Amino acid sequence: MDSDGSIVTPFTRLLGIRHPIVSAPMGRASRPELAAAVTNAGGLGGLGFSWDSPQHIEELIGAVRRLTNDGPFLANFVLEWDQHERMETALSAGARIISFFWGDIAPYMDRAKAAGALVVHTVGTPEEARRSVDLGVDILVAQGNEAGGHVWSRLSTMVLVPLVVDVAGKVPVLAAGGIADGRGLAAALMLGASGVWLGTRFLVSTEAACHSDYKRRLIEAASSDTIETTLFDGGWPDAPSRVLRNRTVEAWETAGRPESGSRPGEGEEIGRTPDGNPVRRYSFAGLLSDGQGDIDDFVIYAGESVGLVREVAPASEIVRALIADAAQTIAQRAGHSTKG
Ligand SMILES: Cc1cc2nc3c(=O)[nH]c(=O)nc-3n(C[C@H](O)[C@H](O)[C@H](O)COP(=O)(O)O)c2cc1C
Known part of the structure; x- marks a missing residue:
């Protein structure tokens, strides 16, 4: 703990930032407003570019650079x-921290490094972590199975983080999955992590670009309402994700869990993206702030930490509370002396 809190x-230290907190990239829900709020609060803001056109990536990077100075x-x-x-577009537009998930980073390493970027890789096993370290990765993210959105690991964060720390050497490890408050941050540090990577908590921030009905659903949800499933496979097949149980999930279960292609309402239009494109039932696209449709029809990505999230808050306030509560937790626990 530093004197300034x-x-x-x-x-x-590697990044020259104040707080070991990253707002996890969450596709189109993690836009410049959210990333900038977290960076400006002393953490690191994440942006997801996986489905954007090069031109849009340039605009988004221009925006986050302006907003963060x-x-x-x-x-x-x-x-x-x-x-x-x-x-390539992101690097040319000034991105200096490149993050990967869900695949082989080897074909991307040389170019990212040659551009002077730091490379971050989200892993799900110690073996994947070791290979990434051998390839020269700068930061590892250990994402446990309780995480929201697409999940790569079968292991829980509690087990995965120390396993990854053990093979990471000097490479800092961030803990992801199941962390939504200062107690989680404190616990992650105790497991050997150098910081935390939070999705679900920042999805329920004022700045997140998901629909207000989506945020409301997350506030109402209990941790036991999440399931891991490959049901929402439209556009991204065979990829397990952690989501909230909703009407679409329940109708499929009631129908006896039929295969893809013969599920209830398969292919019907359930709403629109903010650009006006149709979204079909079982699509992997979530309901965004300017999108249209009923949240109960859409996929609702959420991690088990959803039960710890009780209100929409500005991202800067989330960062501040995480640090204050973690510091308090660490100080209180240090007071529990071991008597033997
Ligand atoms: C709505 C949503 C979208 C996500 N999209 C991405 C993505 O585009 N790229 C990625 O690497 N991870 C993505 N993730 C995973 C997060 O980066 C992170 O690992 C996860 O949210 C951490 O678990 P938590 O939700 O318990 O905090 C997404 C997660 C959510 C909830």
Whole structure:
């Protein structure tokens, strides 16, 4: 703990930031307003670019650079798709922290490094972590199975983080999945992590670009309302994700869990994206702030930490509370002396 109230770790030192907190990239829900709010509060803001056109990526990076006065931000790419062109655009537009998930980073490493970028990789096993370290990754994210959105790991965060820390050497490890408050941050540090990577908590921030009905659903949800499923496979097949149980899930279960292609309401239009494109039932696209449709028809990504999230808050307030509560938790626990 620093005298100014920040928590200093190898991760904060590497990036020159105040707080070991990252707002996780969450596709189109993580836009410049959210990333900038987190960076400006002393953390690191993440942006998801996996499905954007190169021109849009340039605009988004221009926006986050303006909003942060050229502060750090993280540009994320899901490797289920070829991301060379998008990464190239992001690097040219000034991205200096490149993050990957869901695939082989080897084909991207040389170019990212040659551009002077730091490379972050989200892993689900210690084996994947070791390979990433051998390839020269700068930061590892250990994402446990309780995480919201697409989940790569079968292991819980509690087990995965120390396993990854054990093979990471000097590479800082961030803990992801199941962390939504200062107690989670404190616990992650105790497991050897250098910081935390929070999705679900920042999805319920004022700045997140998901629909207000989506945020309301997350506030109402209990942790036991999430399931891991491949049901929402439209556009991204065979990829398990953690979502909230809703009408679409229940109708499919009632129908006896039929295969893709013969599910209730398969292919029907359930709403529109903010650009006016139709969204079909079982699509992997969530309901965004300017999108149209009923949240009960859409996929609702959420991690088990959803039960800890009780209100929409500005991202800067989330960062502040995480640090204050973690510091308090650590101080209180330090007071529990071991008597033997
Ligand atoms: C709505 C949503 C969208 C996500 N999209 C992405 C993405 O585009 N790229 C990525 O690497 N991870 C993505 N994730 C996973 C997060 O980066 C992060 O690992 C996860 O949210 C951490 O778990 P938590 O939700 O318990 O905090 C997404 C998660 C959510 C909830």
